[in-house]
Amino acid sequence: MNNSLGASKRKLSGSPKINKVSFFGRVKATISQHIHQLVHNFMELWKTPFATSMTILVLGLALSLPTVFHVVYKNVDRVGGQWESASEISLFLKKDLSEEQIQVLINKLGLYENIETVTYISRHQALQEFKEMSGFSKALNYLDENPLPAVLIVVPVESAMNSAGTKLLVANLEREQDIDLVRIDIDWIEKLQAIFYLVVDIVIAIATLLLLSVLLIVSNTIRLNILNQRAEIEVLKLVGATNRFIQLPYLYIGAWYGFLGGVIAWLFSTIMVIWLESGVVNLTGLYKAKFEIISLTFNESIMLLFIGALLGLIASFISVKQYLVTIEPK
Numbered sequence: 001m002n003n004s005l006g007a008s009k010r011k012l013s014g015s016p017k018i019n020k021v022s023f024f025g026r027v028k029a030t031i032s033q034h035i036h037q038l039v040h041n042f043m044e045l046w047k048t049p050f051a052t053s054m055t056i057l058v059l060g061l062a063l064s065l066p067t068v069f070h071v072v073y074k075n076v077d078r079v080g081g082q083w084e085s086a087s088e089i090s091l092f093l094k095k096d097l098s099e100e101q102i103q104v105l106i107n108k109l110g111l112y113e114n115i116e117t118v119t120y121i122s123r124h125q126a127l128q129e130f131k132e133m134s135g136f137s138k139a140l141n142y143l144d145e146n147p148l149p150a151v152l153i154v155v156p157v158e159s160a161m162n163s164a165g166t167k168l169l170v171a172n173l174e175r176e177q178d179i180d181l182v183r184i185d186i187d188w189i190e191k192l193q194a195i196f197y198l199v200v201d202i203v204i205a206i207a208t209l210l211l212l213s214v215l216l217i218v219s220n221t222i223r224l225n226i227l228n229q230r231a232e233i234e235v236l237k238l239v240g241a242t243n244r245f246i247q248l249p250y251l252y253i254g255a256w257y258g259f260l261g262g263v264i265a266w267l268f269s270t271i272m273v274i275w276l277e278s279g280v281v282n283l284t285g286l287y288k289a290k291f292e293i294i295s296l297t298f299n300e301s302i303m304l305l306f307i308g309a310l311l312g313l314i315a316s317f318i319s320v321k322q323y324l325v326t327i328e329p330k
């Protein structure tokens with residue numbers, strides 16, 4: 001009995017040990033497997049270089065239009081902000097005001113919480129500026145008296161540099177008895193903004209259609225790949241491969257299509273900014289303004305690539321779910 005127990009112990013002690021893989025080891029192996037699959041699927045794309053290049057270019061064009069619209073929107077919105085911040089209110093004073101009364105009014109306006117600065121232009125200064133700008137200096141010399149009133153140039157604080165804040169300030173200034181006329185050219189800014197926001201809505205609608213076209217293009221490309229590899233899929237299912245195992249390469253291929261399309265869209269938008277930059281600088285220079293076109297930031301570029309890859313992944317998932325289940329081994 002003891003001999004048999006000893007023999008059993010020797011057999012147990014001599015049996016091979018099973019080493020359990022740790023959780024982090026399994027995670028590392030899974031990540032390594034997915035990276036290998038990603039690289040393999042990327043190389044698979046270029047077995048048909050012409051078809052792959054055409055598909056990526058089409059996706060790049062579809063993604064580049066919303067990207068370019070976004071760049072244009074950012075820059076136009078900056079211009080609109082500069083127009084608003086550059087808005088000044090001109091206060092034409094009554095002609096019978098003395099210098100002391102004007103100074104009292106300036107001090108009073110300085111107490112307004114929504115006024116940043118007040119600049120005084122006397123009647124004499126206004127006449128001299130008008131002579132220089134109009135070119136009628138000789139004709140104006142024959143006038144018996146100066147017809148121009150004194151002017152106060154009011155610049156609102158930053159928080160009031162918008163349509164609502166400026167209108168409120170104008171309403172308060174119009175109540176001042178010593179002010180004859182309050183003038184600000186804000187109507188054209190409001191009309192321009194209304195047109196701009198209408199264009200933005202149209203662009204959003206167009207961009208949505210283009211993003212849907214990306215889904216359709218990738219989905220159709222994956223569908224063709226599945227149909228072309230129907231025989232291979234049937235063999236894989238015949239030996240016991242699950243749909244989840246079979247669909248993974250197609251999901252990665254779709255993500256690669258979207259990612260590479262995002263790269264093309266980024267290149268197109270960057271080239272557009274470089275191409276237009278010199279023309280915009282020359283145009284703004286004619287108006288004695290300084291404006292530089294801004295392109296996509298680093299975060300926006302990463303987001304573009306992520307959106308492209310996500311759209312490709314979603315499109316391939318839809319296509320795989322629809323067509324892979326219909327293929328069964330005969």
